[in-house]
Amino acid sequence: MAKTIIEKIWDQHIVYEEEGKPDLLYIDLHLIHEVTSPQAFEGLRLAGRKVRRPDLCFATMDHNVPTKNLPIIQDPIAKKQISTLERNCEEFAIQLAHMEHPDQGIVHIIGPELGLTQPGKTIVCGDSHTSTHGAFGAIAFGIGTSEVEHVLSTQTLWQSKPKTMEIRISGQLGYGVAAKDVILAIIAKFGIDVGTGHIVEYTGEAIRNMTMEERMTICNMSIEAGAKAGLISPDETTIDYLRGRRYAPEGPAFEKAAQQWLDLATDEGATYDKVLEIEACEIEPFVTWGTNPSMGTGISKHIPRAEDYASESDKEALKKALAYMGLKEGAPIASIEIQHVFIGSCTNARLSDLRSAAKIVAGQKVHPTVTAIVVPGSRTVKQQAEAEGLDQIFIEAGFEWRESGCSMCLAMNDDVVPAGERCASTSNRNFEGRQGAGSRTHLMSPAMAAAAAIAGKFVDVRTLQPAHA
Amino acid sequence: MKPINIVESIIVPLNRKNVDTDQIISKEFLKRIERTGFGNYLFYHWRHHPDGTRNEDFVLNQPQYENAKVLVAHENFGCGSSREHAPWAIMDYGFQVVIAPSFADIFHNNCFKNGILPIRLTVKEVEELLAKGERAPYQIHINLAEQTVAGEDGVSYSFDIDPYYKQMLLNGWDEISLTFQYEEHIQNYEKQHA
Ligand code: SF4
Numbered sequence: 001m002a003k004t005i006i007e008k009i010w011d012q013h014i015v016y017e018e019e020g021k022p023d024l025l026y027i028d029l030h031l032i033h034e035v036t037s038p039q040a041f042e043g044l045r046l047a048g049r050k051v052r053r054p055d056l057c058f059a060t061m062d063h064n065v066p067t068k069n070l071p072i073i074q075d076p077i078a079k080k081q082i083s084t085l086e087r088n089c090e091e092f093a094i095q096l097a098h099m100e101h102p103d104q105g106i107v108h109i110i111g112p113e114l115g116l117t118q119p120g121k122t123i124v125c126g127d128s129h130t131s132t133h134g135a136f137g138a139i140a141f142g143i144g145t146s147e148v149e150h151v152l153s154t155q156t157l158w159q160s161k162p163k164t165m166e167i168r169i170s171g172q173l174g175y176g177v178a179a180k181d182v183i184l185a186i187i188a189k190f191g192i193d194v195g196t197g198h199i200v201e202y203t204g205e206a207i208r209n210m211t212m213e214e215r216m217t218i219c220n221m222s223i224e225a226g227a228k229a230g231l232i233s234p235d236e237t238t239i240d241y242l243r244g245r246r247y248a249p250e251g252p253a254f255e256k257a258a259q260q261w262l263d264l265a266t267d268e269g270a271t272y273d274k275v276l277e278i279e280a281c282e283i284e285p286f287v288t289w290g291t292n293p294s295m296g297t298g299i300s301k302h303i304p305r306a307e308d309y310a311s312e313s314d315k316e317a318l319k320k321a322l323a324y325m326g327l328k329e330g331a332p333i334a335s336i337e338i339q340h341v342f343i344g345s346c347t348n349a350r351l352s353d354l355r356s357a358a359k360i361v362a363g364q365k366v367h368p369t370v371t372a373i374v375v376p377g378s379r380t381v382k383q384q385a386e387a388e389g390l391d392q393i394f395i396e397a398g399f400e401w402r403e404s405g406c407s408m409c410l411a412m413n414d415d416v417v418p419a420g421e422r423c424a425s426t427s428n429r430n431f432e433g434r435q436g437a438g439s440r441t442h443l444m445s446p447a448m449a450a451a452a453a454i455a456g457k458f459v460d461v462r463t464l465q466p467a468h469a
Numbered sequence: 470m471k472p473i474n475i476v477e478s479i480i481v482p483l484n485r486k487n488v489d490t491d492q493i494i495s496k497e498f499l500k501r502i503e504r505t506g507f508g509n510y511l512f513y514h515w516r517h518h519p520d521g522t523r524n525e526d527f528v529l530n531q532p533q534y535e536n537a538k539v540l541v542a543h544e545n546f547g548c549g550s551s552r553e554h555a556p557w558a559i560m561d562y563g564f565q566v567v568i569a570p571s572f573a574d575i576f577h578n579n580c581f582k583n584g585i586l587p588i589r590l591t592v593k594e595v596e597e598l599l600a601k602g603e604r605a606p607y608q609i610h611i612n613l614a615e616q617t618v619a620g621e622d623g624v625s626y627s628f629d630i631d632p633y634y635k636q637m638l639l640n641g642w643d644e645i646s647l648t649f650q651y652e653e654h655i656q657n658y659e660k661q662h663a
Contacts, residue, residue, distance in 0.1 A: 016654040021633050024651055026658050036552065038502035049645070064500070077500040084502050128551040128575060142575055144553035145504075146582035146644075154648045156655060160631065162574075192487060193545040196574060226548060228574050292487055292548075313486060313543065412496045419519055431491040431549060433514050 002267035005233050006164045006199045009139045009264065013122050015156055022160040028121040030151050031107045032059035032094065034085040035412070036126030040149035041088040049153045051092040056155060058116055059089050060097040062106045063412050067375050067402035071099050078413070092152075105378020105404045108132040108346035112216065113380055115245025119234040119261035124151055129346050129428065131222040134231030135215035136238055137264050139199065141229040162228045163273040165198040169206040171280040176462035178356065179214035180348060180426070180445035182206065182278075183221040184286040184296050190276055192294040195227025198274065201266060202232050206280040212241040213352045220347045221428050224293040233265035287333050287458055288430050288443040290321035295430070296443065297333060299460045305329040324432055325440050326420065334458050338442070340423035341372035341453040342435070343399075345409035348426035348446050349377030354385050357426075357450035358393045360464060366398035367456030373400040373415065375407040399453070411436045424452040470584045472641035476565050476611040478538035481528055482602035488542055489549035490576060494558040507554055508561030533606050539566045541598050547576025556583045566611055568618070570595045581634045584641060586613060588628045597624070613639060 003011075016024040037059070044051070051057065064078040073079040082099065089096035097103040103110055108129050111117040119137035124130060126148040133140035147157055167190075169182060200222055207215065215232050222230025239258045242248045249257045288296035289303045297303070303322070306315040306329060322329060327336065343349070343357050354376065366372045374394050376382035382404055385391055391401045408415040409427035411434070417423045419438025426449050427434075430441035444452070447461045498510040515527050523530055540559065546569040547555060556579045559567065565585060570592045572580075580587040588611070590598070601607040601620070608621040613635065619625040637644065 015658045016651050022631075024648070024654065026655070026662070035499050039504045039553075042502070042504075047645070075500070081500050081502060126551060126553075128549065142551035144551055144556075144575060144579035144582060146553060146579065150645050150648065153645050154655065155659075156648060156651075158633070158644065158648070192548060193571060193573070196545070196571060223549075226545065226573060292489070317486060410491075410496050412499065429489075429491065429549060431489045433495055434491055437495075437497075437514060438519055 002270040004164050004201060004266045004270045004272060005137055005231065005264050006139065006201060009120055009122065010161060012120070022158040024156050025122060025159045027124050027151050027155055027157060028056060029111070029116055029123045030057045031111055031123065031125035031130070032057055032148070033063055033107050033125070033127060034061050034081045035063045036145050037088065037148055038081060038084045039145050040126070040152060041092065043149045044092075044152060051094065051152045052155045054093045057094045057152070058111070059085060059094050060104055060107050060110055061085060061099050063406045063410065065099050065403070065405040066413050067405050067407050067415060070403055074414070102379050105380065106346045106349065106406055108220065109350060109377035109381065112136065112212070113245070113378060115242055115248035118242065118248065118257075119238060120264050124157065128223045129220050131227065131230045132216050132220040132346055134219040134222065134229050135212060136242070137231055137234035137261065139229055139231065142223065163198045165195060165200045165227070165274040165276065166272040167200050167202050168275065168277045169202065169204040169280050170277060171205060172209065173206050173280045173283065176447070177283050177285060178445035178447060179210060179217040181283055181286040182280070183218045184288065184293065184443060185283045186278055187221065187225050187294045188286070188296045189278060190225065192224060192292050193226040194276070195222060195225040198227050200225070200227045200230040201272070202230060203266075204280075207232055208235065211352065212237060213350045216350070217347055221293065224428055234261045235265070285448050285461055286444060287448065289325065289327060289333065289336075290318070291324055291430055291432050293428065293430060293443060295321055299333055299448070299458060301333055303327055303329060303331045303333065334460065336442070337422070337457045338424045338452055339370060339421040340417050341370060341449050342375070342408040342423055342425040342427065343373070343446055343449055344375030344377065344407050345427035346377060346406075347428040349375060349381065351381050351384050353426065353446040354381070354390050355388075357446040358390045360447050360450035360461065361397045361399070361454065362393050364397055364454045366453050370453055370456055372398065372453040373402055373408065375402045375415070376404045378404050397454075408435055410434060411439070417441070424449040424458070470641045470643060473565060473584055473586055473638050474613045476538055476586070477608070479534065479606040479608050480539045480541045480568070480598060480602040481534045481537045482599045483528060483540060483542040484599045484603065486543040487545045487548055490547055490552050490555040491549055493547070493555040494552065499552060499554055504557050505561060507558035508563070511558040511562045536563065538564055539568060539609060539611070540564045541568045541595060541602060543595065543599070544570045544592065546572050548573040551575045553579045553583070556580050556585050560585055568595060568598065581637060582644065584638060586611070586638055588618065590618065590626055590628060594626050
């Protein structure tokens with residue numbers, strides 16, 4: 001019977017199944033960071049349990065780490081969380097990319113970079129953006145701390161089989177439209193809970209044409225559509241990316257694995273529980289105006305008005321969001337002025353993201369009323385960007401060039417947007433207070449954020465670059 | 470984990486859709502390495518004004534809703550971050566049950582691991598509860614074994630729940646100990662996939 005990639009990977013990982021119970025699923029890779037793991041390790045210790053497969057775990061520090069003046073952490077509680085992870089990894093023999101290790105970075109950036117993330121794997125992490133790894137054709141999803149503890153001690157999880165969904169992006173993307181615009185457009189069109197209970201496969205010509213880094217941006221924000229996970233069937237682009245990565249198989253073993261990976265792709269004629277479709281040509285550069293990722297629209301458009309919504313609760317939600325954001329119904333998106341720019345996060349802090357922002361910034365100056373920072377997603381990204389001179393482009397324009405980490409994506413360290421101020425951010429969540437109490441977040445692509453840094457307000461990147469023939 | 474079956478309490482009506490885990494427990498409180506002590510910080514930025522004073526208008530701060538064990542909210546409750554600090558905060562505050570038309574997946578899972586009962590009712594039923602709860606403190610009686618929610622005015626609803634998770638909550642089972650009973654299956658799997 002024709003199967004989707006979702007069913008193939010799922011079925012390959014069932015350790016035990018029984019009517020009336022979820023499936024017991026084997027986990028191939030467990031990524032760990034400092035914020036969601038301490039209570040899990042403590043649970044193990046209290047129960048006298050061991051980590052079953054330390055060799056299938058990999059830990060890093062990202063959420064709390066400072067992005068300047070390393071390695072000093074001022075906040076004593078954050079410091080304790082960091083040292084707790086160090087101690088736990090040592091005690092349980094888990095490989096750790098600590099704060100100053102060359103492999104350190106945001107957990108969802110380093111997994112792919114090191115070749116730990118591979119097609120066909122089941123991948124979990126105590127972090128909702130674990131969906132990023134689905135770009136390789138893996139089932140990758142975020143879990144809570146109790147589940148972290150469960151995976152540490154058993155290398156398995158009880159999971160009810162999710163439903164399957166296809167989101168097809170047909171046709172080709174227009175000039176100046178980025179992967180970020182595509183996923184924001186999908187969430188705006190279908191809603192922030194459209195994916196609840198589903199694993200989404202992204203398909204279509206626009207996806208096939210994307211690089212791995214662009215695919216990661218798409219899958220990263222699957223959770224923002226409520227999906228358990230999002231993935232993309234592997235193809236030659238996937239194989240090319242993985243060849244030569246440190247933890248990928250080598251030589252003939254790689255060629256054999258590559259064939260198996262390609263075989264995972266969804267079979268012709270396989271069916272999904274739900275199919276959604278969006279035309280690539282209807283997507284333009286996107287900006288969010290509200291307090292959840294579905295509250296967004298094209299740069300050429302206006303903020304909605306209450307009368308655009310049918311239900312009372314949606315009208316109410318619009319009012320609440322605009323009151324928080326300090327914005328007016330019907331205002332043009334391109335009129336909104338900003339004070340901060342953050343280029344970073346697991347959504348958009350890979351080398352290609354920094355390149356696309358640098359292209360806009362080169363030879364320009366950050367607007368005098370704007371504070372702008374670039375936080376590379378990993379130490380490797382940082383070093384590669386510096387090798388290309390991207391750091392100099394940003395610094396000369398007036399950006400700050402930082403060390404890698406989650407930084408202003410959730411503002412757990414010192415990188416905070418002050419109350420009432422507005423930030424153009426390449427991250428993934430615009431929830432109230434996400435970038436600091438009272439902060440106002442607008443999500444967009446790296447190129448759009450870079451353009452906003454220069455103009456001091458939102459501008460259409462397509463008007464800045466000459467169109468290619 | 471503490472078993473849960475019968476819960477009798479007034480409800481706290483939180484008439485919002487898409488309540489995300491960043492609102493339930495804000496990131497500045499995630500640095501603790503314990504599972505307890507998060508209750509004080511539940512909905513911190515809704516319970517407080519930016520200057521740190523109490524927001525008396527927020528439902529949780531209103532005296533008539535004190536000591537409630539049941540939170541009722543609108544669709545897609547618990548979306549966003551996977552932080553289990555969210556259910557920890559809810560539980561630490563004293564809630565044992567959350568009722569909503571729908572829950573985000575990770576939050577929903579996290580509830581079961583902590584002995585919190587998440588109940589899905591229809592949008593219409595939840596809106597009825599919210600309206601009654603907003604008018605005056607409204608007492609309900611929840612029976613997990615029977616899968617029912619009964620109001621003080623005689624209105625009663627039934628709900629669905631996955632039988633596996635129902636047993637886990639009723640018995641207060643520790644899932645890891647249960648899984649250890651499948652050790653042989655895990656070993657076999659590992660042998661086949663070595
Ligand atoms: S960059 Fe942001 S979304 Fe990504 S893992 Fe870090 S905090 Fe989470």
